[in-house]
Amino acid sequence: MIRQPLYLPFAEGQWQMSMSLKALDPQDWIEIDDQFVKYLSQKDTLLKTRHSEVFASLPGTEASQQEVLELLLDHLLKHFPQHYRRQGQTIEAIATHQVWHIPDFESAPLDLAGRLVQEDLLLMERSPQGYRLVAASLCFPLRWRLREKLGCPLTQIHAPVPGYSEKLAHPVDSVFNRLKSNHPVWRLNWSIVESPELFFPPENAKPGWEKRINCQNAGDKLFLRIERQTLRRLTQSGDILFTVRTYVYPLRVLEDNPQMAHNLMETIQQMPLEMQNYKNLLPIQEVLLGYLEDIASFKPL
Template sequence: MTASGIAGPRYAPYANGKFALAMGLVALDPKDWIDADDNRAAELLEKERLLAANRKAVFDALPGCEEAQREVLVLLLEHLEKYHPGLIGFEDGTVTVRETGKSYRMADFADQALDLAGRLVQEDLCLMRPGEEGYVLIAASLCFPARWLLAEKLGQPMMRIHERVSGYAEKLGRPVDRFFEHLRSDKPVQRLNWSIMDDPALFQTGGKFRTEAEAVITRENAGDRLWIRIERQTLRRLPKSGDILFTIRTFVDPLSCLETRPDLAAALRSALAEMPEGMQRYKSLPPFQDALMRYLDGLASKAA
């Protein structure tokens, strides 16, 4: 779990107090593609644990994308060497993660290079390829899903992947498909996504559309029983294969991180109030929504 400390969360995509179902894409400086922080060792070890326990649940790939996977790994190794020197070592075909001491022979991952790539960074990595119904998820190293199953999404186009997202088909489906078609390899982009959850675990495969009341969460303890989950997502086209790599870097902070930021508490309160009911249900907010809003009311009242 990533804790931002008392200064408040590192990212606050709700800071304008508005809720909008939008792509929200901004240009990404290539040097900022991969994000590494003090939680790197703990999160990479958690990936190792998940891969050892049930690899199929967190890594899978369709046949025929081996070359694109290798392209991702080479791109990632070059980026780390240039912009994050010291995070990994490379010698005689073996990659070593310095913080964990884990070493990997590249030859062992010749046909599943995305698996190795995912073990080197805190980001989850999803590989998309154009198909008859739009871009399809063809491979993923997905150790930190936010309430979705890789097995259900692999091989599916974007529209079907997001079919349960309230409003996606009507508002985002076609714009996303058009954007994917025109994304250039020299113009990577990023966006931020956010949710409020009652579980700080990075690996979550279920829990959407919950409505049962959470009586244990109250206004008094909401700061310690609820978490702000932020996803920093990037998109870049691979120059050789033409496939698109989608990365997800997850940050989880206790709601109490807003105690020193009443301005952000007020903005989050406003954004939640604007969120359509269908999206509230999709994000499973109803079980604790009253306690959440009352807690944020209390923090926001301290704003100047």
């Protein structure tokens, strides 16, 4: 398998409140790398022990969920035949030796779809209030709970984000309304977190964590959490499938790239305080910027 890619969405060193969407080649929709077994195994554990927290759907969404599953199966068998094997009504992830009987998921096809890939899958349906979240396989949330967002429109889901209603709500709605099934798009989002855990609901945050961070240990105690997000419209239902692939790297990966450390430092310094607070950067701002500055100023002999 290919090595996990390193995404650094702050490469330009500028903070901006925008979607920053890019055209997505449909063949690049799903990513599989050397973390495949780890991700699918963790999903399996979560779905066995905390199913109601990581999968949810509203009644009446079964047909749209089935469309997602069929689209995903076609894609995986075409582009990753070395990783998947289908025999009749079963689908196997070869590396993990997991085999699923497809008809077992007739009432919740998105549940099976989410088990097949490293991405989380969220289904958005048009409503009078705008697009709303109607089904999701979300094993790797960051500080939010699926059950609290299910059925909510985009504006309500993003209400905690500073400046969203003023600066992003209209552009986001416009993108969703204009998105065509043959022109998917993608973007990157980033956070700095205190844990490498993929499943990170609000209660996983440990009180006082910021007091244990200093310039000497920040590279190992802090982590870059990157989300590679894609949007594509389903051809039959017209719903929109939102995928989120989560990558977590120790912050020390920037020690090999002083310029990227400098760009991240610049981005944080330009970020409004309310956004720094939302991203949980304020408690570690001084230490974080000091650590990045040390890297950025390092000149190899």
